[in-house]
Amino acid sequence: MSASVSRTTYREALRGALREALTADPRVFLMGEDIGRYGGCYAVTKSLLAEFGEERIRDTPLSESAFVGAGIGAALGGMRPIVEIMTVNFSLLALDQILNNAATLCHMSAGQCPVPLVIRMATGAGRQLAAQHSHSLEGWYAHIPGLRIVAPATIDDARGMLRAALLCPDPVLMFEHIGLFNMEGDLTEAAGVADIERAAIRRTGRDITVLTYGASLYRCLEAATELSAAGIELEVVDLRTLRPLDDATIIKSVRRTRRALMVDEGWKSGGLSAELGMRVVEQAFFDLDAPVMRVCTAEVPIPYPKHLEDAALPSVGRIVAAAHAMVAHEP
């Protein structure tokens, strides 16, 4: 095993993972809107059609319910389908398939009919795509037992989580933030299969545990650098898997720092941060030194104008302000 690294992008890392899966297992095939000839809405599957052919890189009609349902059927039939839904916004058209079929069949069949399906979809805001195309609904999906929800934030995870997802007997929903596709970085060649059981501490610190995932990770890390200069040390936890949550890592960190701040692009009300905060209070109440806090998206449909969209989303400034408030130093 070499520890060498290579320069790549998040998008290329995802493509590399797909290519590897297609090469390694003949049961794997891709299915989705515009993934073949067009190369995918975010160009993740670009060139794969030429490499693997129409049988395995299948363009579908514009019917999420139909092709997600077809994916569930294929998984039941012994295949290992990887379904791409352009964005989480359109996944709502397939919500019945995901919630009522994919998530339940294994349980309703007493384990006889597992659904080893992987659904990839883009998520998040920040590209001026307006209210209907900027949702962050992974927190919704994380509500549903029977699903596993992952959110690769790093290039290594983009490369390594797909293999882990294909090994999982349950349906796995993989959320790729639209702000990350162009991110450049180093890929650890030896990274291998990502561990989708554990959260990862991306930066250690003594004062506040920040629980985040996806693109918000980088805002948190930037805030951590800024706060460090002011003497406040953030411990930044990349959740990686949103369901099931890695309580052990989360609570252990909070017990150490005694403060928990949640940062995500969902809305606060009924969101993933609400769930995280409640777990912290349930499991670490007597270790807390400050109220748990959240930095989330403003409770409005995501605005189209750039300045309003920026104002609605979690920003480095809001994370910094929240951290100061938690340790009572004014910024």
Place this chain on the structure above:
Amino acid sequence: MNDFSAAPNAALDARVLDLLVGVAPDIDPAAVRADLDFRDQFDFDSMDLFNFAVAIHAAFGIEIPERDYRQLTGLAKCVAYLRSRLPQL
């Protein structure tokens, strides 16, 4: 001040009491009973006794062997001891 040979006898008790209060300013001289040991009245310890002996030594100009310290442990005893050592008092 050292010339206690000139002090009236009646003043000896008061003089010793003054020395006692000088050593232990936290006691109330009016409450001191002549017939009781200092220790039993107000937690007089060995350092207090030592300081008291030093004060007597300085005020009356007499050497006090250690074995005589036990005769300094109460007001009446002390006055009696001083009279035995200094009959002119």
Place this chain on the structure above:
Amino acid sequence: MSREFRMPSLGADMEAGTLVEWRVVPGARVRRGDVVALVETEKGIIDIESYEDGIVERLTVAPGARVPVGTPLALFQGEAAAPAPEMPRPAATAAAASSGTVPAAHGIAVPGLGSPRDAGKTVARAAPSAQRLRASPAARVRAAALGVDLGRIQGSGPQGVVTLQDVERIGGREPAPRVATPEPPGGARAGMRNAIAAAMGRSKREIPHYYLQLAMDMQPAVNWLTAFNQERPVPERLLIAVLLIKAAALAAAEKPGFSGYFRPAGFEPAAQVHMGVAIAVRGGGLVAPAIFEADRKSLATIMHELQDLVGRVRAGHMRSSEISSATLTVTSLGEEGVDVLYPVIYPPQVAIVGFGSVLERPWAVNGRLEARPVLNITLAADHRVTDGRQGAQFLARIRDHLARPGEL
């Protein structure tokens, strides 16, 4: 260049002090060690010393005011940028360092923290409730464990919430800003009783004491002392307590682990042995001021200093440095005919040596029983720092020193 001169902490048990008198006026030049003010505490009136050279710029607290530990009393112009340590280093390394870590504004300027001006930027904060004590869950748990009264701590957290760190500062005997504390009911005597209760309660809760006891023949020491005193006039004589203090100090200098402080981060050995001597206050109560570097002082010097200390305990003029600097304590009930005492460690110290009375007892000498003056020495030590074997060696050193009084 100005720095604040603050109400010092003169022990884990001190919450507040009353400024009795200023000994300096604005413009006065102050040297390190000068008595700057008199402060009344549960332990009596203490002479508060300056720890740096400087010039008095302004006095900010008037005589008669009772203020919490950490309250600025005066402004000094001096060389040092950091706030003055309350105690000389390294006598109380940690205590001194900790006082330096309390920033001037820390935890005080809390009201108005969350003004609505930057509502878009800051995070909404709940309005503080007026009466209810605000302390974080972690602080409450810790305070309960330490027996610290949360109501007396000025919090440094959001909206003045008392945080874990605030509690540990108090629990760790570190001064921190606090709200004004009323004079304890029952006056200074009750105050001292409360202070002893707090310190000893904390000791018994936190310190895993182990006890060792050793009996020794004091004939050589008694003979030596009698001979010594016989040749000298009253003022030059020694008390046996002086031998005990010196022997314990020498042993502590030789055997590490008994002189120092236990801090949250672990044991901090003291560079010198400042021997605390438990001195009873008439009518009840106890203080344990220090004889500095007792292991290096002659018996005559220790005697002189002990005499001076006892006198000032009686008169109420202890100095701030000696009251808070002991690195180890000795205690004795020799006057009362008690054979053995089992002392309680004064936190954050890690050991205390108890001396019983020197009493004539049967003692085996070369196969025969003889009547000898026998002394029981006990050690109570902190098991987080040392084990019984080290404790036994420490006690044996004390015995060996007392067996050769001429070398003390």
